[in-house]
Amino acid sequence: MKEHREVSTTLSGVERTVRILKAVEAAGATNLADIARRAGLNEATALRYLNSLSNLGFIERFDSTQYRLGWEVFRMGQHAISDRVPRDAVRPTMENLLAEFNETVNFAMIKGDAVVIIDVLESRRGVKKTNVVGQHDPWHASALGKSLLASMSDAEWRNIVGTAPLPAFTAQTITSIEGLADEIERTRARGYAIDNEEADEELCCVAAAVPARAGQTPEYALSVSFVTHRLAPDSLAYAGQKVREAAEQIGAKLR
Secondary structure: HHHHHHHHHHHHHHHHHHHHHHHHHHOOOEEHHHHHHOOOOOHHHHHHHHHHHHOOOOEEEEEEEEEEOOOHHHHHHHHHHHHOOOOOHHHHHHHHHHHHHEEEEEEEEEEEOOEEEEEEEOOOOOOOOOOOOEEEEEOOOOOHHHHHHHHHOHHHHHHHHHOOOOOOOOOOOOOOOOHHHHHHHHHHHHHOEEEEEEOOOOOEEEEEEEEOOOOOOOEEEEEEEEOOOOOOOHOOOOOOOHHHHHHHHHHHHHH
16 A cells, blocks of 8 residues: 555655646746646745746746746757757758748647647747647647648548637638548649638738658648738748748758
8 A cells, every 4th residue: 555655645646746837837937826826726835836847947937936948848849850850851841931020930740639739830920939849739729730631531530629619719710521531632733821810810821731751741831920010912922932842851851
């Protein structure tokens, strides 16, 4: 029984640690009371975990009462990415897109049943924060998601998105399976996907799946996110073509 209690206590401690980290991640930067509330812990318990995580570099305390994720989380995240994606094959192409458009460039992959952003180059003139590493993008409402869906068979993408109604994030979100099917056909014809303020108001995005080896379904996608008022309607096709060409360059390196 002693061994069982020790294992249970250890697992409980791990769960609380994860809840604290997720609470800080969700808040961005916040105080003890908010973290404790989000994590479902009392403040005394939350403070003990925050102190330990701060000593280990996973949490950073600043302005005496505020907490945010620490450098160690970033370092481990970058290491995890480097093990999955050869950045030497991806980053130069992302940097070229950033240099041309000066808008945020994103690289994502399919992980399980989700589209996860694994690298971001932020625009130097960003008015608002667009994407962050580790963010999950909606399949049906993001250009990244739709570009990957369009690379699948109809049976595959329908199995992923499920049945209507699909969740609405803005007034522009496609919420019907029929509407999504039409958009996927347009994406296939264009060679790139468009998110026209469907996931986030004031943001427009173009994306293309990174071609995989023959017989394999693409697992990566590349996109550029534009603040809507900075993207002229006649520039959309040009941006889409450039993203498609960039995705093909990355695919050639990865194959």
